Amino acid sequence: MATLVVPENVSYVDDARTLQKACQGWGTDEKAITSILGHRNAAQRKQIRLAYSELFQEDLVKRLESELTGDFEKAVYRWVLDPEDRDAVLANVAIRKSGDYHVIVEIACVLSSEELLVVRRAYHARYKHSLEEDLAAHTTGDIRKVLVGLVTAFRYEGDEINTRLANSEADILHDAIKDKAFNHEEVIRILTTRSKAQLMATFNRYRDDHGSSITKDLLDEPADEFKTVLRTAIRCINDHKKYYEKILRNAIKKVGTDEDALTRVIVTRAEKDLNHIKEMYYKKNSVALDQAVAMDTSGDYEAFLLALLGKEE
Amino acid sequence: MATLVVPENVSYVDDARTLQKACQGWGTDEKAITSILGHRNAAQRKQIRLAYSELFQEDLVKRLESELTGDFEKAVYRWVLDPEDRDAVLANVAIRKSGDYHVIVEIACVLSSEELLVVRRAYHARYKHSLEEDLAAHTTGDIRKVLVGLVTAFRYEGDEINTRLANSEADILHDAIKDKAFNHEEVIRILTTRSKAQLMATFNRYRDDHGSSITKDLLDEPADEFKTVLRTAIRCINDHKKYYEKILRNAIKKVGTDEDALTRVIVTRAEKDLNHIKEMYYKKNSVALDQAVAMDTSGDYEAFLLALLGKEE
Numbered sequence: 001m002a003t004l005v006v007p008e009n010v011s012y013v014d015d016a017r018t019l020q021k022a023c024q025g026w027g028t029d030e031k032a033i034t035s036i037l038g039h040r041n042a043a044q045r046k047q048i049r050l051a052y053s054e055l056f057q058e059d060l061v062k063r064l065e066s067e068l069t070g071d072f073e074k075a076v077y078r079w080v081l082d083p084e085d086r087d088a089v090l091a092n093v094a095i096r097k098s099g100d101y102h103v104i105v106e107i108a109c110v111l112s113s114e115e116l117l118v119v120r121r122a123y124h125a126r127y128k129h130s131l132e133e134d135l136a137a138h139t140t141g142d143i144r145k146v147l148v149g150l151v152t153a154f155r156y157e158g159d160e161i162n163t164r165l166a167n168s169e170a171d172i173l174h175d176a177i178k179d180k181a182f183n184h185e186e187v188i189r190i191l192t193t194r195s196k197a198q199l200m201a202t203f204n205r206y207r208d209d210h211g212s213s214i215t216k217d218l219l220d221e222p223a224d225e226f227k228t229v230l231r232t233a234i235r236c237i238n239d240h241k242k243y244y245e246k247i248l249r250n251a252i253k254k255v256g257t258d259e260d261a262l263t264r265v266i267v268t269r270a271e272k273d274l275n276h277i278k279e280m281y282y283k284k285n286s287v288a289l290d291q292a293v294a295m296d297t298s299g300d301y302e303a304f305l306l307a308l309l310g311k312e313e
Numbered sequence: 314m315a316t317l318v319v320p321e322n323v324s325y326v327d328d329a330r331t332l333q334k335a336c337q338g339w340g341t342d343e344k345a346i347t348s349i350l351g352h353r354n355a356a357q358r359k360q361i362r363l364a365y366s367e368l369f370q371e372d373l374v375k376r377l378e379s380e381l382t383g384d385f386e387k388a389v390y391r392w393v394l395d396p397e398d399r400d401a402v403l404a405n406v407a408i409r410k411s412g413d414y415h416v417i418v419e420i421a422c423v424l425s426s427e428e429l430l431v432v433r434r435a436y437h438a439r440y441k442h443s444l445e446e447d448l449a450a451h452t453t454g455d456i457r458k459v460l461v462g463l464v465t466a467f468r469y470e471g472d473e474i475n476t477r478l479a480n481s482e483a484d485i486l487h488d489a490i491k492d493k494a495f496n497h498e499e500v501i502r503i504l505t506t507r508s509k510a511q512l513m514a515t516f517n518r519y520r521d522d523h524g525s526s527i528t529k530d531l532l533d534e535p536a537d538e539f540k541t542v543l544r545t546a547i548r549c550i551n552d553h554k555k556y557y558e559k560i561l562r563n564a565i566k567k568v569g570t571d572e573d574a575l576t577r578v579i580v581t582r583a584e585k586d587l588n589h590i591k592e593m594y595y596k597k598n599s600v601a602l603d604q605a606v607a608m609d610t611s612g613d614y615e616a617f618l619l620a621l622l623g624k625e626e
Contacts, residue, residue, distance in 0.1 A: 117430065120467045130469045133506040144498070145458075148506075152465035154433045156443045185457070193446040193461075 001275035003310035006041050015040070016052040019060065028067045030300040037076060038307025041271055042083055049080070072301040075263045079308070083271075084122040087111070090264065091123065091131055091151075095138050101147060101225065102232045103264070104135065106243075108150035109236035113157055120151070142183040142226050149192030150233060156195040166201035167209075169194070173202070174210050177217050182227055191230065196237050203238055241273055245280040248289065257296045262305070266293075270308040278309070314588035316623035319354050328353070329365035332373065341380045343613040350389060351620025354584055355396055362393070385614040388576045392621070396584075397435040400424070403577065404436065404444055404464075408451050414460060414538065415545045416577070417448065419556075421463035422549035426470055433464075455496040455539050462505030463546060469508040479514035480522075482507070486515070487523050490530050495540055504543065509550050516551055554586055558593040561602065570609045575618070579606075583621040591622070 015036050022029035022036075040048060052060040064076055078086050087107050094103035107119060123131040132152050136144055169190050176184040194202070207213045215238070218231045235243040244265050251261035269277055281289040290311040294302060328349050335342035335349075353361060365373040377389055391399050400420050407416035420432060436444040445465050449457055482503050489497040507515070520526045528551070531544045548556040557578050564574035582590060594602040603624040607615060 117467070124467075124469050124471075128469060128471055128473050130467055130506060130508070132466065133469065133508070136502045136506045140498070144502070149461075149465075152462075152467070153445065154430070154437075154443055154465070156437050156441060156446065158437075158441055160441050185453070189449045189457070193443060193449045195443070195446075 001273060002271050003274040003278065004039070004041060004270045004308060005310050006039050006044065010040065010044050010047075012044070012047040012051040013055065015044075015048045016055050016060070019048070019052060019064075020056055023063055023067045030068070030072065031303070033064070033068075033076065034300065034304045034307050037080060038304055045080055046082060070301065071259045071263065071297070072299070072304060074259075075267060075301060075304050078263060078267045079270075079304075082122070083268075084115075084118040085126065086267070087119040088123040088126050088131070090268075091119070092127060092134065095134050098138060099225075101143065101229050104147055105150060105229055105232040106236055106240075108147075108153065109233050110240040110243075113154050116151070117154065142188075143229060145183075146188050146192065146226070146229055146233070149188055153192050155193070157197075158195065159197050161197055161201045163201065163205075166198065166205045169202045170205035170209060173206055173214060174217075177214070177221070180221070182218075182221075182230060187230070191233055199234075199237050203234065241277050241280060244269060244277050245284060248277070248281055249285060252292050252296050259297070259301075262293070262297070266305050266308050274309065314586060315584045316587040316591060317352070317354060317583045317621060318623050319352050319357065323353065323357050323360075325357070325360040325364040326368065328357075328361045329368050329373070332361070332365060332377075333369055336376055336380045343381070343385065344616070346377070346381075346389065347613065347617045347620050350393060351617055358393055359395060383614065384572045384576065384610070385612070385617060387572075388580060388614060388617050391576060391580045392583075392617075395435070396581075397428075397431040398439065399580070400432040401436040401439050401444070403581075404432070405440055405447065408447050411451060412538075414456065414542050417460055418463060418542055418545040419549055419553075421460075421466065422546050423553040423556075426467050429464070430467065455501075456542060458496075459501050459505065459539070459542055459546070462501055466505050468506070470510075471508065472510050474510055474514045476514065476518075479511065479518045482515045483518040483522060486519055486527060487530075490527070490534070493534070495531075495534075495543060500543070504546055512547075512550050516547065554590050554593060557582060557590050558597060561590070561594060562598060565605050565609050572610070572614075575606070575610070579618050579621050587622065 018032055018036055022032035036048075037045065049060045052058070052063075061077065061080055064080060065073065068076055078089070081089065090103050091107055094100035108116060111119065120131050123129070123134075127134065132148050135151060136148050139147060172186050173190065176182060176187045181187075190202070191199070203214055210217075215231055215234055218227055218234070221227060232243075247261050248265050251258035251265070265277075266274065278289045281292075285292065290306055290309045293305050293309065294311075297305060331345055331349055335345035349361075350358065362373045365371070365376075374390065374393055377393060378386065381389055391402070394402065403416050404420055407413035421429060424432065433444050436442070436447075440447065445461050448464060449461050452460060485497075485499050486503065489495060489500045494500070503515070504512070516527055523530075528544055528547050531540055531547070534540055545556075560574050561578050564571035564578070578590075579587065591602045594605075598605065603619055603622045606618050606622065610618060
């Protein structure tokens with residue numbers, strides 16, 4: 001369930017005019033921007049961008065970029081884009097800032113096969129390269145193998161599960177971890193090609209047969225980049241809401257707050273399942289997510305995140 | 314340019330009735346089947362299948378399979394399917410018959426990015442697995458790496474070329490071949506992720522800088538499965554019509570004729586560029602392709618291939 005609250009009737013032309021006014025003259029009316037964009041869904045935002053460009057012969061996204069600054073700008077910029085464009089941008093930034101592999105893993109493993117495709121198409125249009133092309137050119141070795149495998153997968157999405165296969169592949173994964181052969185080509189094959197339903201059956205089988213979960217067994221090993229990618233992929237496939245709750249928790253807990261992570265999760269999930277993630281957050285932290293966000297952020301950035309979190313002003 | 318000749322006005326119901334009649338009672342009227350299906354394009358064949366199923370509560374494809382035999386059956390079966398279903402079937406047969414990797418490479422490297430996607434979607438629907446999943450489960454090592462990379466690619470299709478990159482990647486390919494490191498991860502990266510336009514620039518640069526083409530250099534090395542896959546991929550990307558002409562030439566030249574290859578190329582290209590391939594064949598062999606096919610095949614199979622080749626009865 002989404003947290004985003006949108007009015008039923010929206011005039012795109014009125015919205016575009018209000019946004020233009022908010023950007024005019026000295027200073028910017030950030031509150032007006034939040035009151036509009038913080039309450040419009042992806043389809044509405046697209047229509048507003050179109051109306052704005054027709055009315056003012058100007059790109060709304062570029063205008064907002066030039067008017068706003070800091071974390072607020074970043075959040076508004078990510079939000080105002082179509083979801084597939086936003087993911088293409090997030091992936092591209094992560095590729096160039098090597099080490100942010102979890103962002104790439106999230107896109108590859110949380111999205112459905114068809115959604116991932118749409119992101120790959122958006123990446124073409126925006127960067128004149130393929131996502132896997134840029135990713136492969138910026139990585140090497142095992143990290144390249146697993147990341148390229150994850151982003152190029154077009155997983156089968158049916159419910160059919162082969163239990164014998166889950167059994168044998170759980171053993172393959174367990175043996176690899178036991179032998180510390182994390183980069184074994186069979187590990188990469190299984191994680192990058194099997195359907196999510198099949199993989200979940202495999203992970204369950206792993207836990208039942210071997211007494212602890214695969215993510216726990218991976219965590220018990222000395223951490224490195226490759227193992228972290230494997231673990232992130234497994235967590236995103238297994239239960240991405242639980243994964244995102246943890247990302248939010250760590251982002252808020254961190255001294256100084258990890259605004260990039262906070263923005264990413266809220267902007268990416270506000271129209272999807274942020275309400276469920278909020279509930280999980282409350283259960284785990286005994287404090288409401290919007291309260292925690294309000295404590296850790298301030299100003300226009302705070303107001304914008306709270307709007308996306310469905311917190312009425 | 315296509316070789317297929319189709320009438321302007323087609324009654325799908327009449328066609329379905331004629332086909333049903335051809336399949337009724339003792340014996341089958343193969344001539345009637347060829348005279349209809351050998352002159353209908355993919356969109357028309359789909360409508361005929363729908364009309365047939367509505368009129369007779371029966372699947373036309375299954376009925377034809379049970380009525381026909383041998384090479385004629387195989388050709389009609391491949392032809393009557395939607396192009397993406399046909400490619401999914403060809404890929405699946407090739408995966409199970411390990412060694413037929415060239416069929417997989419053709420699908421991955423000749424189709425456009427969007428066409429390849431449609432095949433991957435058709436593969437899901439038909440086999441309840443992903444194409445790369447089955448492929449990876451049936452292969453190992455370097456062959457797996459390159460084949461899975463080729464089928465999962467969603468290459469950028471714009472014309473933009475980076476000439477500096479073509480330069481440096483031509484050198485990488487040349488060094489790898491010189492060092493006999495054909496399976497070098499950079500070779501696989503380049504061939505599986507770069508756009509076709511970029512790769513063609515790289516291959517041209519290779520030839521200009523190093524005095525012979527990359528396909529020739531690969532041919533000069535002792536043949537093995539992996540090098541053959543690389544070479545096939547390069548040839549399909551570089552000039553698939555030239556590649557198919559050679560496949561036809563070898564299929565016909567072979568003692569006993571390679572009917573699988575002959576059927577595959579004619580059925581796959583008849584609606585696309587078989588006319589151009591025919592012209593190339595004539596130039597290279599000084600005999601018309603339809604004449605050569607007529608000499609090497611017989612009966613209903615011959616008549617069907619000639620119909621697809623645009624040869625009027």
